[in-house]
Amino acid sequence: MERETLVTNKPLKTLGVAAAAALFMAGGQAYAGICPTDAPVMTVLASGFTCTVGDKTFSAFVITGEPSGAKIEFGEDGPLFAVTLSRDGQFFGPGATTFDYTVTASDGMTIRVGTVGIDVSFPAVSTSTTMNGDRLTPATVFNGGTGMITFTPGVTSVIVKNTSSIFPGAELNSISNDFTQEMVTTAVPEPASLSLFGLGLVGLGFAARRRKH
Numbered sequence: 001m002e003r004e005t006l007v008t009n010k011p012l013k014t015l016g017v018a019a020a021a022a023l024f025m026a027g028g029q030a031y032a033g034i035c036p037t038d039a040p041v042m043t044v045l046a047s048g049f050t051c052t053v054g055d056k057t058f059s060a061f062v063i064t065g066e067p068s069g070a071k072i073e074f075g076e077d078g079p080l081f082a083v084t085l086s087r088d089g090q091f092f093g094p095g096a097t098t099f100d101y102t103v104t105a106s107d108g109m110t111i112r113v114g115t116v117g118i119d120v121s122f123p124a125v126s127t128s129t130t131m132n133g134d135r136l137t138p139a140t141v142f143n144g145g146t147g148m149i150t151f152t153p154g155v156t157s158v159i160v161k162n163t164s165s166i167f168p169g170a171e172l173n174s175i176s177n178d179f180t181q182e183m184v185t186t187a188v189p190e191p192a193s194l195s196l197f198g199l200g201l202v203g204l205g206f207a208a209r210r211r212k213h
Contacts, residue, residue, distance in 0.1 A: 035074040055106035065097035084176040092172045099162040099175050111155050113180040117146045121171040127164040
């Protein structure tokens with residue numbers, strides 16, 4: 001059974017078609033700009049590579065065991081965004097594949113939910129994923145399954161580590177991580193708290209007057 005991810009479920013707001021042509025090392029400086037719709041793996045593995053999708057930044061890619069023509073696909077749709085390692089017409093060989101990177105939200109935003117999903121044509125492939133060192137639930141995903149984690153409030157950066165085991169004869173199409181972000185909210189004091197705060201100010205005022213007399 002194939003898993004439909006955020007990237008394939010619905011059209012996403014693709015970014016920077018021209019940026020795809022600009023992905024190169026120039027003047028000794030690594031690329032840092034808008035993430036293209038997709039990028040060759042060798043591009044994101046370049047030293048110092050970073051790119052942005054809306055107000056998110058992707059960096060520190062480490063990928064092993066991928067076919068030479070594999071690509072990284074980026075996309076977003078409102079508060080949802082996704083990054084996918086895709087075989088792009090080639091095939092992953094049997095063995096272990098890793099797909100690691102860091103995603104960071106901009107100021108004023110937090111990352112609330114993270115998921116992993118694998119799209120498999122034929123069994124068997126298993127994937128385990130950690131985000132900020134915590135395992136997703138379930139800990140291991142098989143053949144089109146999905147794992148998820150809900151972060152505690154305030155998480156602005158996530159270190160993602162996907163490890164897949166591809167058994168002989170299996171066909172892995174893609175490994176995808178989807179995320180949901182939200183705005184940072186400031187707690188509003190409850191009326192009772194405001195009343196106590198007001199009484200405290202009144203008390204300070206009385207104390208100040210007593211010191212003056």
